[in-house]
Amino acid sequence: MTNRFFFQHYGLTQQDLERYLAAAVSAGGEYADLYFEYLSSTSLMVDESMVKSASQGISAGCGVRVLSDERTGYAYTDDLSPERILHAARTAALIASGPAKEPIVGFREKPARSLYPVTLPSVDAKITAKVELVMRGDAAARAFDPRIKEVRASYADELRNILVIGSDGTFAEDSQPLARMNVSCIAKTDGNSARGSAGGGGRVALDFFFAEKTPEYFAKEAARQAILQLDAREAPAGEMEVVLGPGWPGVLLHEAVGHGLEADFNRKKTSAFAGLIGKRVASEKCTVVDNGTMPWRRGSLNLDDEGQPTQETVLIENGILKGYLSDKLSSRLMGMADTGNGRRESYEHIPMPRMTNTYLLAGNDDPQDIIRSVKRGIYAVNFGGGQVDITNGKFVFSASEAYLIEDGVITAPIKGATLIGNGPDVLTRVSMVGNDLQLDEGVGTCGKDGQAVPVGVGIPTIKVDRLTVGGTAKRDMGGFMQ
Amino acid sequence: MSNPTLETRNLKLGTDLKELAADVVGRAMTGGATAAECVVREGDEFSTVVRLGQVETLKESGSRAIGVRVFFGKRSASTYSSDFSRAALDRMLTSALELAKITSEDPNAGIPEFSQLGSIPGDLDLYYEDVYSLPGEERINYARLAEKTALDYDPRIKNSEGGSFDAATGYKVLANSHGFVGEFRRSYCSVAVAPIAQDEKGAMQRDYWYSVARSLARLESPEGVGKVAAERTLRRLGARRVKTAHLPVVLDPLVANSILDHIFEGVNGDSVYRGASFLAGKLGQKIAGDNVTVIDDGTMPGGFGTSPFDGEGVPTRRTIVIENGVLKSYLLNTYTARKLGLQTTANASRGLAGTPGIGPGNYFLQPGTKPPKELIAGIPEGLYVTEFLGHGVNLVTGDYSRGASGLWISGGELTYPVEEITVAGNLKEMFFNISDIASDLEFRGAVACPTLRIDGLTVGGE
Numbered sequence: 001m002t003n004r005f006f007f008q009h010y011g012l013t014q015q016d017l018e019r020y021l022a023a024a025v026s027a028g029g030e031y032a033d034l035y036f037e038y039l040s041s042t043s044l045m046v047d048e049s050m051v052k053s054a055s056q057g058i059s060a061g062c063g064v065r066v067l068s069d070e071r072t073g074y075a076y077t078d079d080l081s082p083e084r085i086l087h088a089a090r091t092a093a094l095i096a097s098g099p100a101k102e103p104i105v106g107f108r109e110k111p112a113r114s115l116y117p118v119t120l121p122s123v124d125a126k127i128t129a130k131v132e133l134v135m136r137g138d139a140a141a142r143a144f145d146p147r148i149k150e151v152r153a154s155y156a157d158e159l160r161n162i163l164v165i166g167s168d169g170t171f172a173e174d175s176q177p178l179a180r181m182n183v184s185c186i187a188k189t190d191g192n193s194a195r196g197s198a199g200g201g202g203r204v205a206l207d208f209f210f211a212e213k214t215p216e217y218f219a220k221e222a223a224r225q226a227i228l229q230l231d232a233r234e235a236p237a238g239e240m241e242v243v244l245g246p247g248w249p250g251v252l253l254h255e256a257v258g259h260g261l262e263a264d265f266n267r268k269k270t271s272a273f274a275g276l277i278g279k280r281v282a283s284e285k286c287t288v289v290d291n292g293t294m295p296w297r298r299g300s301l302n303l304d305d306e307g308q309p310t311q312e313t314v315l316i317e318n319g320i321l322k323g324y325l326s327d328k329l330s331s332r333l334m335g336m337a338d339t340g341n342g343r344r345e346s347y348e349h350i351p352m353p354r355m356t357n358t359y360l361l362a363g364n365d366d367p368q369d370i371i372r373s374v375k376r377g378i379y380a381v382n383f384g385g386g387q388v389d390i391t392n393g394k395f396v397f398s399a400s401e402a403y404l405i406e407d408g409v410i411t412a413p414i415k416g417a418t419l420i421g422n423g424p425d426v427l428t429r430v431s432m433v434g435n436d437l438q439l440d441e442g443v444g445t446c447g448k449d450g451q452a453v454p455v456g457v458g459i460p461t462i463k464v465d466r467l468t469v470g471g472t473a474k475r476d477m478g479g480f481m482q
Numbered sequence: 483m484s485n486p487t488l489e490t491r492n493l494k495l496g497t498d499l500k501e502l503a504a505d506v507v508g509r510a511m512t513g514g515a516t517a518a519e520c521v522v523r524e525g526d527e528f529s530t531v532v533r534l535g536q537v538e539t540l541k542e543s544g545s546r547a548i549g550v551r552v553f554f555g556k557r558s559a560s561t562y563s564s565d566f567s568r569a570a571l572d573r574m575l576t577s578a579l580e581l582a583k584i585t586s587e588d589p590n591a592g593i594p595e596f597s598q599l600g601s602i603p604g605d606l607d608l609y610y611e612d613v614y615s616l617p618g619e620e621r622i623n624y625a626r627l628a629e630k631t632a633l634d635y636d637p638r639i640k641n642s643e644g645g646s647f648d649a650a651t652g653y654k655v656l657a658n659s660h661g662f663v664g665e666f667r668r669s670y671c672s673v674a675v676a677p678i679a680q681d682e683k684g685a686m687q688r689d690y691w692y693s694v695a696r697s698l699a700r701l702e703s704p705e706g707v708g709k710v711a712a713e714r715t716l717r718r719l720g721a722r723r724v725k726t727a728h729l730p731v732v733l734d735p736l737v738a739n740s741i742l743d744h745i746f747e748g749v750n751g752d753s754v755y756r757g758a759s760f761l762a763g764k765l766g767q768k769i770a771g772d773n774v775t776v777i778d779d780g781t782m783p784g785g786f787g788t789s790p791f792d793g794e795g796v797p798t799r800r801t802i803v804i805e806n807g808v809l810k811s812y813l814l815n816t817y818t819a820r821k822l823g824l825q826t827t828a829n830a831s832r833g834l835a836g837t838p839g840i841g842p843g844n845y846f847l848q849p850g851t852k853p854p855k856e857l858i859a860g861i862p863e864g865l866y867v868t869e870f871l872g873h874g875v876n877l878v879t880g881d882y883s884r885g886a887s888g889l890w891i892s893g894g895e896l897t898y899p900v901e902e903i904t905v906a907g908n909l910k911e912m913f914f915n916i917s918d919i920a921s922d923l924e925f926r927g928a929v930a931c932p933t934l935r936i937d938g939l940t941v942g943g944e
Contacts, residue, residue, distance in 0.1 A: 043836065047756070050586035055835035056577050057562035058570070061545070070533075074541040078564040088543070094618075095540050131584050150756045186758055186878055193757065195878040235883070237906060237942040238726035268533070270643055270678055272686065350539060387872045387885070391678055391688035392721070394902050396872035396885035418874035418904050420885040420942075470874065470883040470904025470942045 005161040005173065006036050010080050014107065017165050019082075020064070021104045023089035025167055028098030029068040031328065033166040034089070035305060036062045036080070037347040040123050041158035046134040049142075049151075054127075061347040064088045067329055068096035074350050107171035110309060113302045115295050116203035122157040122179045125206040130155050133215050137183045140219035147230070148223050150186040153215065155179075157206075164307035172307030177203050178298065178454060180442065183218045187226035194232070196225030200441025202298045213441065225382065225401055228413050235402065235417035235471025241377030242419065242467040243370055243405065247438040248383055250457030253288055253358050254446065255386035255395040256423040257281070261315050261323075262341075262353040262448075263330035265390050272393030272424050273321065281321045282427030285363050288316040290325055292340060292356030298442040299357035299456030306342035306351055313339045315358075316427070327353045345451040355446060359458030363433025367461040370432045372408040378469060379403045379410055380419070393423035418470040426464060434461030499524065500665055502548070503657035506571060510552045511659055513579050517553040517593050518659045519794070521832055522546070525652040528614070532625040533644035534633075540622075549834035552578045556587040562834035590820040593794060596660040598816075598826065600797040606666070607784035610697035613649040613671040621647050624673050624704045631708025632677040638719065639712055643676035643688065645704070654789075656832070662795040669696050673704050675711045679719050687718035687899075689868075694926060696784055714868070721887065721899035724943040730864035731905055731939045732857065732891065735922060737867050738931035742847055744909055745776060746929075747877050749803055749811070750840045751818025751829075760880040760910055761809060769809045770913035773850065776804040778813060780828060780843025787844040787928030793832025798843055801827045807914075815840050846930040850919035854933040857920045859894040865941050866891050867905065880909035904942035912936055 006012045017034070024032035038060040045053040061078040062085050073095025075088040122130075137153030157179035164172045182199030198221035200213050209215065244252060257273070265271035273281065282288070292310025294300050301310045306328050314322045326334070327342030330353060343354035371379060379402060386397030398418045403410045439458035446455040503520040510518035526544035530537065548571070549562035559581035563574045616624070629645030649671040657663040674692035681687075691711035693702035733741065745761075753759035761769060780798025782788055791797050794816050802810045812822065815830035815838050831841030858866065871885030887901035907915075920933035 045836075046586075050588050051584065052586065052588055052591075053558075053560075053837045054581045054585045055560040055562070056581060057549070057835050058574075059547070059562075059564040061564060069536075071537050072539045074539060074543075076543045076545070078545045078547070091542050095537070127581065127584050150758060152756075186756070188757065193760075193878050195758070195876065229879075235906075237904070237940045239944055268643070269641060270686070270688065348543070348545065350541065385873050389688065389869075389871065391686045392718075392901065394871065394885065394887065396874070396904075398872050398874035398883070415879070415881050416874060416876055416883065417906065418872050418883040418885050420871070420902055420904050422902060468902065468904060468942055468944070470885070470906045470940075472881075472883070472906045472908070472940045 005038065005175065006163045016082060018104055020085050020089050021165065021167050023086050024064050024066050024093050025101035026090065027093045027096040028101055029066045029096035031067040031167055032065065033164060033170065033306065034062055034064050035347055036163040038161040039158060041156065042123055042130065043154065043156040044130050044134050045152065045154040046138045047152045049138050051131055051134065062088065063347040064092040065350060066092045066095050070333060071095050072329070072350055076348050101167065104167050104169065106169065107165060108169045110172040110303055110307055113309060115293060115300050115302050116177055118177050118205040120205060121159045121177045122206040123159040129206055133181060133209050137181065137215035137219045140216040141183055141185045141223045144220055144223035145187070145227050147187045147189055147227060148185050149188045151183065153183045155181045162305070164305065166307060170307040172303045174302045176301065177205070179204055179206065181209055181215060181218055183222040185222050185226050187230055189230060192230055194226050194229030196222045196229065198222040198225065199443045202296045202442040203300060204296050228401065232413045232415045234473040235414040236378070236469055236473045237471040239466050239468050241374045242464045242469065243374060243377065243379045244459060244462050245379065245381030246434065246436045246459060246461050248440040248457065249380060250359055250440060250459035251383050251386050251397050253360055253459060254355060254455070254457050255388040255397055256421060256426050257288060257316065258355045258358045259388050260390050260393065260423050261325055263324040263326035263334060264353050266324050267330050267334050271390045276321045276424070277323070279321055280319050281424055282316050282319040283430045284319045285433040286316055286319050286427050286430055287314070287361040288358070289314050289361065290355050290358045294357055297357050297439070297456050298444065298454045299355070301356065304340045304342045305344045308338050308340040308342060310340040310356055325353045325355060327351055343453050345453060349451050352449065354448065354453050355455050357439065357456035357458065359437065359439060360460065360462065362435050362437035362460045365432045365434050367434040367436050370434055370461050370463050371405060371410060373432065373463065374405040374408060377405045378414065379405050388423060394420065395423050396420045414471070420468045420470060426467065429465040430462050431465050432463040436460045499655045500663050503655045504663050506548070506550055506575065507657050507659050509575055510550060510578065513575060515552040515579065516555055519551045519593050520548065520657050521834065522548045522655040523652065525650060527650040528621065529646065529648040530622050530625050531644040531646045532622060532629055533642060535626065535630065537622055538644055547834050550574060550578050552582050553592060554582045556589060556591045557582050557585045558591050559585055560835050590817055593658050593660065594796050594816045594826065599660055599662040599795045601664045601790040602781055602797045606788050606790060608696060608788060609667040609669045612698040613651065613669045615698060628673050628675040628704035628708040631705045632675050632712040635709060635712035636716055638679045638681065638716060639677045640680045641678040643678065645675040648672045656791065656795050658795055664791050664795055666790050671695055671698050671701055673701060673707050675708050677711050677715045679715045681719045687715055687721065689715040689718060717889065718899045721901040723902050724890065724900050724941065726942050726944070729941055730861050731936050731941065732861070732864060732866045733934045733936065734866065734868050735924065735931055735933055737870050738934045739929050740870055741934065742776065742845060742929050742931045744875055744877070746813065746842055746845060749809070749813050751812050751814035751822060752840055753877060754812050755818055755821040759877050764809050765812065767809055768807050770804055770807040771916055772806050773919055774804055774807050774913065774916055775848040777802055777848065778829070778843050778845045782844045785844040786925060787842055792828040793830035793838045796826055796828040796830065798828045813840055842928050844925065844928055846923060847919070847932065849921045849923035849932040852918065852920050854920040854922050857918050857933055857935055858891055858896065861891045861894060864891040865900065866896055882907050882909050882912065905939050906942060907939040911938060
C-alpha cells in the first residue's frame with residue numbers, strides 16, 4: 001500500500017476504519033464511505049510591486065456518507081478523533097432505517113497510478129522561490145509597455161492528501177498537488193483604460209513555473225491583452241458566424257454540453273440532454289471527450305473523490321451522444337458504468353458527477369481556411385467565464401478578446417461580449433473543425449451546487465454557423481465597414 | 483510542511499474561544515510581532531433536500547477554524563488552521579511569524595487605530611435558537627411541503643430539483659493587539675424549491691423561489707414559497723426568441739440586485755485605489771440620475787448584512803454611497819481608506835486567510851413610489867428580465883453584456899416569455915438611464931433593490 005498519510009500522521013489503523021464503516025451502516029443502507037482530507041495551501045500576491053499578502057493554512061477533516069436507495073446521509077467533522085468520526089458516522093447512518101449491515105473486514109487497495117509524480121510538492125518548496133515568481137510577473141508586465149499602470153501577480157498552491165474507504169472494500173489514497181500563477185493588469189491612456197489577465201498551472205511542481213511556463217510568459221500575455229483592448233470597438237449584436245480560437249474557448253463545451261451530460265441531471269431527467277443517448281446532438285465533425293487521465297493537468301486525478309480511477313469517457317462521437325459522466329450513486333441507480341467523475345470540493349461536501357478535462361478532438365480543417373470562410377462574423381480567442389441553465393439548455397460564455405472578421409480577414413479588436421446559445425443544438429451548427437487542438441493553460445474552476453473544483457477545457461479552432469453575440473453596436477454588421 | 487501529530491486529539495469542546503483568540507494574539511506579540519489579529523469561526527449546519535416526495539439528502543455537521551494575521555512593522559502575513567490542538571496553533575503562529583519576513587514593507591499596512599475599534603451595543607436581533615427547534619421529521623416536512631405545493635399547483639409541473647430546508651448558526655470572535663475582543667452569533671434558516679415545468683412539446687423550464695430568515699418564526703410558509711416557485715416556473719414555458727432591438731428593459735428585484743452589485747464593485751476601495759473601477763476619482767460627482775440613492779447600513783436590527791463590528795473590529799455604520807445621483811462615499815476597509823486618505827466605512831470583510839477584503843452591510847437602493855405594475859404599464863414594448871446568465875461585466879470600462887431571459891412587455895403588460903437573448907450597454911450610461919424605480923424594496927439577503935427600468939440598452943437576439 002502507498003504512503004499511508006493518515007495512518008502515519010493520525011494514528012489511524014485498519015481496525016479503526018472498519019469500526020467507522022460499521023457505525024456508518026449500523027442502520028443499513030446500500031453503501032457507505034469515509035473521505036479523509038488533509039489540505040495544506042499557500043498563497044502570495046504582489047500589488048503595486050509589493051508583496052502585500054502571504055498566507056498559509058491547513059484544513060483537515062473527514063466526511064461520512066451513507067447511501068440508501070436514492071437517499072444520501074452526510075456528516076463531517078474537522079476533528080479526526082475516533083469519538084467525533086464515530087459521531088459523524090452515526091449521524092450519517094440515520095438516513096437508512098433497517099438492520100445493520102454485515103461488518104466490513106479488510107480492504108482492497110486501488111492500483112496505484114501516477115499522473116502527477118512530483119518529488120517535492122510545491123507547498124513544501126521554498127517560499128522565496130514563490131516570491132521570485134510573483135515579483136518577476138509584476139516586472140515583466142510593467143516592462144511590456146509604459147501604458148501598463150497597475151499589475152497584480154499572484155501565486156497559489158496546495159497539496160491535498162486524501163483517503164477514501166468504502167463499504168465495498170474500497171481503499172484509495174492519493175496525494176494531489178495543484179499550483180497556479182496569475183497576472184492581471186490595467187492599461188491606461190488619457191481617458192481610456194482596459195484590463196488583461198493570464199494565468200496557468202496544473203498538478204505540477206514549482207519548477208514548472210521556472211522551466212516551462214514562466215511568470216514572463218503569463219505577464220506578457222496579460223499585458224498584450226490590456227493594450228489591445230485600449231483600441232477595441234463596440235461589438236456587434238445579433239446572430240452571426242462565430243469562429244472560436246483553440247484552447248480556453250473550449251469553455252463552450254463545458255457549458256453547452258458538459259454540465260448537461262452529468263449523470264445526476266439525466267437520472268433526474270432535469271437536463272435538456274435527458275433521453276438523447278444515441279441521438280444526434282452535434283455535427284459529424286464533433287467528438288467530445290472528458291479525460292481525467294492527462295498527466296500534470298489541472299483537471300486530472302489519479303482517483304476521483306470516491307476512490308474510483310478516472311478515465312477517458314467519450315461523450316459525443318461524430319455528433320452522436322454516447323454517454324454521461326457518472327459517480328457511484330448515479331451509476332448504481334442508472335445501471336451504467338461508473339466513469340470516475342465523482343468529485344467534491346472538500347470533506348464538507350457530498351460528491352457528485354463533475355467534469356475533469358473536457359475537450360473536442362481535432363478535425364482536418366486548416367485554421368486559416370476557417371477564418372477565410374467567414375464573410376462577416378467574429379473571431380473569439382479568449383473568454384472569461386460561462387454559465388448554463390441545464391434544464392432549458394441555454395448557456396452563455398463571455399469573450400474577453402475577440403475580433404471582427406470581414407470578408408475572410410481578421411480586422412479590428414472588439415469589446416468583450418457575451419455569446420449565448422442553446423446547448424443541445426449549438427454543436428449541430430459546427431461546420432468546420434481545425435487541426436489545432438489545444439488545452440487551456442490550467443486556470444479553470446467549475447462551480448456546481450456551491451462546490452468549486454479545478455477543471456480543464458480544450459478545443460481546436462472551430463466555426464459555429466450561427467450564435468447570438470451580445471454587443472452594443474447600434475447598426476447591423478454592415479455598419480462596421482464604415 | 484510540518485506534520486500533524488497525535489496531540490490533535492485533545493480538542494475540548496467548550497473551550498472559551500474569546501480567551502483562545504486573545505491568547506493567540508498575545509503569543510504572536512511575545513513571538514516578536516508588532517501587531518496581531520486573530521479570528522475564530524465556529525458554525526453548524528443542517529440541510530435536507532426532498533425530491534419528488536422522497537428524502538434525497540440529509541446533512542448535519544459542525545466545524546470551526548482559526549486564523550491569525552501578524553505584522554512586523556509594515557510587513558504582514560496570515561495563516562489559518564482547522565486544528566485547534568496546542569501543537570497546531572503553535573505551528574500556525576510560527577508559520578505566520580516566518581512568512582511575514584518575506585512580504586514587503588507597505589506604508590499603509592496595519593490594523594485599525596485603537597480609537598476606531600468597538601462594537602455597536604444592544605441586541606441586533608441576529609440570533610434565534612428556534613432555527614434548530616424543529617424535530618428532524620418536521621424539518622423534512624418543510625422541504626416536502628414546499629415541493630408538494632409546487633408539484634400540485636399545475637399538471638405541467640412534472641419534475642423538480644427538490645425542495646429544501648436549511649438551518650445554520652455561526653459564532654465569530656475577533657481579537658487584536660489593541661486589546662479588542664468582540665464576538666457575535668448569527669442564525670439562519672431557509673426554505674426553497676426549484677420546480678420544473680414541461681410544455682406539450684417536451685421543452686422544460688426551471689425556476690425557483692425561497693424564503694430566508696434569522697428566525698424560524700419569520701420564515702414564510704413552505705406552501706407560500708411553493709406557490710410562487712410554481713408561478714415563476716410556469717410563466718417561462720413556451721419561451722420565444724426575439725429580434726435584436728433597442729428597447730426599454732425592466733429588471734425584476736432579484737436581477738436588479740446585480741446592478742447594485744456592480745455599483746458595489748465600482749465603489750469598492752480596492753478597485754478604486756488601483757484605478758480598476760470606472761467610478762474611481764468620481765467622489766462628489768454625478769454618476770447616476772437624480773432618482774438614484776444607494777445606502778449601505780450594517781446596523782439594521784435583524785438584517786442579513788448586520789454585525790456589531792466589521793472584519794477588523796470597527797463598529798458598523800450607515801453610509802450613503804450615492805445621494806440623488808452624486809457619489810458620496812466609497813466603501814472601505816482600513817487599508818484602502820489609508821491608501822485613499824479617507825476613513826474606513828467599516829466594510830472590512832475577513833476570511834480566515836489573506837488581507838481583509840470589502841463586503842456590504844445591508845446594501846440597498848432607495849425605492850420609488852410606483853407599484854411595479856404601474857411602472858410596466860408605461861412601456862408600449864420592452865423586455866422584463868427575470869434571469870441573467872453569465873458575468874459579462876467589465877468594471878474597468880463599464881462595458882456590460884449578459885445573457886438574459888424573461889417576459890416580453892407589450893402594451894404596458896407582461897405577455898409571452900422570451901429567452902436566449904443578450905442585454906448590453908455600458909454601466910456609466912446605464913446608471914443615468916435608470917428612468918424609473920418601483921416601490922417594491924424587500925430584503926431577501928444583504929443586498930436589495932426594487933424593480934428598475936433602464937433605457938438605452940441593446941437587446942440581442944435573432
